[in-house]
Amino acid sequence: MTRTVPTIRRLFGAGDLTAAQVVRLVMWPLAVITALDMVFDKALRGSVTDDFKPVYAAVRAFLEQQPVYTAELSSVDPHYLYPPGGTLLLAPLGLLGESAGRTMFLLLNAAAAVLAVYLLLRMFGYTQRSVLAPICYFALFASEALINTLTFGNINGLIFLAEVVFLALVLARRDIPAGLVLGLTIxxxxxxxxxxxxPAVxxxxxxxxxxxxxPVAATAIAWPFSVDPDTYFVHNLPYSLSVRDYFNSSISGFGAYYDIAPTVTLMVRALVAAMVAVSLWLLxxxxxxxxxxxxxxxxxxxxxGEFALSSLGQQYYSLFLFPFLLAVVQKRSVLRNWPAWLAIFGFATYDKWLLFRWPAFGRDLEYSRAPFGWTLLLIVVFCVLGxxxxxxxxxxxxALGIDPLRLAPDFPTxxxxxxxxPADKPSATQAEARPGETHSTESTSAPTSA
Known part of the structure; x- marks a missing residue:
């Protein structure tokens, strides 16, 4: 009893709490309950859009030595568009029943997304005791990207984990494992x-x-076990590279839906591509x-740039931007301004902008928010770096770089x-440093307690 009373007092009393402790006490319950609601209500219930069904049908057909690429691509239903190598890698799903396979698939994707954020926090130097941890998990499970990934039954959660692992391996210069991970996703x-x-630069x-x-080896291995692998290259791949006017948030898809003149769409894409190229060069x-x-x-x-400029961009692809968005804690971040977060709000939130009183205007807002957000984000990066x-x-x-003379510190520390x-293994870029160029040591300095 003597131990119980102090514990209760610490939990419910005013106490002597720091700001970080208050944030953690508020955000952890919100993050956990949001995650549970997301997975066990929205995800298990599913959606009208079912990305898992064509995947399951394809892997079952593969295992039963039946044609895989037989979908009628003129419909607006989800189609199976993964290459033969991907079919081989996903084939174990077909060993389960469809309902059990879908449940396991969405739980794996949810767990993968959580693990990806955990590794991402570690990559930036934060532990689960940091105030950032519950904020990141809450943002993850409240985002349109993960909600629709799980409710649709998509594989984006696993791809997100692979992305974070790839980035960590690249930074640690574990080159072959990094290539293996990225190759499996491709x-x-x-x-x-x-x-x-x-890795190329x-x-x-x-x-x-x-x-x-x-991916070449995966396709070669899968080829003799497939009935119609060539159909993918002559039927499905051209469709994947074409511009469709539905469920497509790329600039080309937006232009096709609103019947914008192709010349205007091409000019906008060229301008955005030029900004991307300049931003990459400055970086x-x-x-x-x-x-x-x-x-x-x-x-x-x-x-x-890929989401905005390619033939197909879907809003839940924004899940893969999470490493970039977390970089806002870095002092050099290009996201420490309100236009960047206006852009992020456009593509990241699960809000529906369909207006009851003005349905036509609301529909335009809803359909344009992802292309608007992606394009504005690219403009912000270009402007900040420029x-x-x-x-x-x-x-x-x-000669000393382009960092401003005064930078706000990393937040939180x-x-x-x-x-x-590793400190005893200088990077290629350090070895090639220009005379007179200074290098930051803050990313490898002794850590300070959060």
Whole structure:
């Protein structure tokens, strides 16, 4: 009894709590209950959109030596578009019944997303005792990206985990495992393929080679076990690369839905592509010495550019931008401004903007918020990096980089060492540093207690 009373007092009494303790006490219950509601109510109940059903039908057909690529692609129902190698990797799902397979699949994706955030926090130098942990889990399970990933029965949760593992391995310069992880995702769903540029510019060539070999090898292994693997390349792949005017939030899909002149759509895409290219060049030229900032920011620019500029962009792809969004805690982040978070609100929230009194206007708002958000985010990155470059050039300090002279500190302070290159193993970018260029040591400095 003597121990119970102090425990209750600490739990419910005013106490001498720090701001971080108050945030944790508030956010952990919200995060846990939101996650439970998301998984055991929304996800298990499912949605009208069922991405799992065509996947299950395809892997069952594969196991039974039946044609896989038989869907009528002119309908608006979800289609099975994974390549033969991906079918082989997903084949174990077909050993279960459809209901049991779907339940296991969504639980695996939910667990993978949680593990991905856990690893991401560790990558940035934060533990589960940090105030960031419950905030990140709450944001994850409240986001449109994870809600629709799970309710639709999609594989994005597992791909998200693979993305975070790949980034951690790249930063640690474990090149072959990094290539293997990225290659497996490309074999199933090549949405992370643009990330090959990151090891390429860091001269981690074995990562690039392995990531390219794995999907080819998976397809070669699957070929003799498939009845119609060639149909994928002549029937499904061209459809995947075409622009459709439904469930498509890319700039091209937006233009097709609203019947915008192709020339105008092409001009907008060209302008956005130019901003992406300039942003990537500025990141590589002036920011690669801060490896964590460089890798996660480049990831965000590459993937956001892909979603906006490719033939197909779906809002729940935004799950893969989580590493970039978490970079807001870094002092060099390009997201410490309100236009960036207006953009993020556009594609990240589960809110529906369909207005009861003005349905036509509300429908336009709902259909345009993801392309608006992705495009605005790219504009923000371009403007922030461009402004930093022009200021540094005007002040004749480009040799020292483009960081502003005064930067707000990381917030909150990391409570452990962020994932980075080992101290006794300098990176290629450090070895190639230009004379007179300074390098930040803050990502590898002794951690301060949070």
């Amino acid at each position: 074999a199933i769903k090549p949405i992370l393929a643009p990330l090959l540029l990151i 860091r001269k981690q060539w074995s990562t690039v080679v392995v990531a390219g070999v794995v 590589y030229r002036y920011c690669r010495h801060d490896e964590l900032f460089f890798v996660v920011t480049m990831t965000g620019v590459l993937l956001t 402004d930093r470059y022009l200021s540094a050039r005007r002040e004749n300090r480009l 990391p409570d452990r060492r962020p994932i980075t290159v």
